[in-house]
Amino acid sequence: xxxxxxxxxxxxxxxxxxxxxxxxxxxxxxxxxxxxxxxxxxxxxxxxxxxxxxxxxxxxxxxxxxxxxxxxxxxxxxxxxxxxxxxxxxxxxxxxxxxxxxxxxxxxxxxxx
Amino acid sequence: xxxxxxxxxxxxxxxxxxxxxxxxxxxxxxxxxxxxxxxxxxxxxxxxxxxxxxxxxxxxxxxxxxxxxxxxxxxxxxxxxxxxxxxxxxxxxxxxxxxxxxxxxxxxxxx
Numbered sequence: 001x002x003x004x005x006x007x008x009x010x011x012x013x014x015x016x017x018x019x020x021x022x023x024x025x026x027x028x029x030x031x032x033x034x035x036x037x038x039x040x041x042x043x044x045x046x047x048x049x050x051x052x053x054x055x056x057x058x059x060x061x062x063x064x065x066x067x068x069x070x071x072x073x074x075x076x077x078x079x080x081x082x083x084x085x086x087x088x089x090x091x092x093x094x095x096x097x098x099x100x101x102x103x104x105x106x107x108x109x110x111x112x113x
Numbered sequence: 114x115x116x117x118x119x120x121x122x123x124x125x126x127x128x129x130x131x132x133x134x135x136x137x138x139x140x141x142x143x144x145x146x147x148x149x150x151x152x153x154x155x156x157x158x159x160x161x162x163x164x165x166x167x168x169x170x171x172x173x174x175x176x177x178x179x180x181x182x183x184x185x186x187x188x189x190x191x192x193x194x195x196x197x198x199x200x201x202x203x204x205x206x207x208x209x210x211x212x213x214x215x216x217x218x219x220x221x222x223x224x
Contacts, residue, residue: 042214042216043203043214043217045212045213048211091155101158101161102158103158104155104156106154107155
């Protein structure tokens with residue numbers, strides 16, 4: 001199994017630009033999670049999906065952030081417009097619906113200048 | 114508000130030492146507690162604990178949960194430089210829901 005796949009691995013963009021992060025969960029996993037990690041705040045949940053349906057987006061910081069999961073094998077996290085304070089590592093994780101273990105992708109390191 | 118607190122925030126030890134990392138939690142509807150190790154990349158899963166008093170072991174690492182006192186410990190014996198990492202504790206409050214993470218303990222093992 002290839003594990004959770006994220007792209008791009010690194011993204012550098014200018015303030016105001018749109019950024020789209022992509023995630024492919026482990027095949028067969030029904031839950032998908034987007035996290036953000038910074039030195040100051042640690043790992044924070046942004047949003048998660050069960051069976052492609054968004055369940056809890058209370059961690060999404062602002063309307064500038066949006067996430068979709070059009071099918072069981074793909075999800076996107078979009079930031080529009082991006083700001084320097086969005087700079088962080090964004091992780092996608094997946095788990096089987098009844099299990100507790102979450103498997104993390106390699107992360108996307110986003111830098112907004 | 115649900116919260117997970119880890120201590121110490123950082124720790125420096127010499128190779129061969131034994132370390133104990135702590136994780137306490139205050140959550141509603143506790144289901145499981147998980148430990149992850151994060152080196153330079155993504156967190157990797159170590160243990161999942163659901164029942165009190167049952168120790169889980171993997172090589173030099175072991176962990177146990179106390180659901181009465183609401184904490185868990187992660188022990189690493191005979192530490193090696195490869196154990197240097199951030200150790201994250203997280204709690205699940207309901208199946209299929211997100212993890213609530215602590216801030217992590219940064220462990221540095223010097224040779």
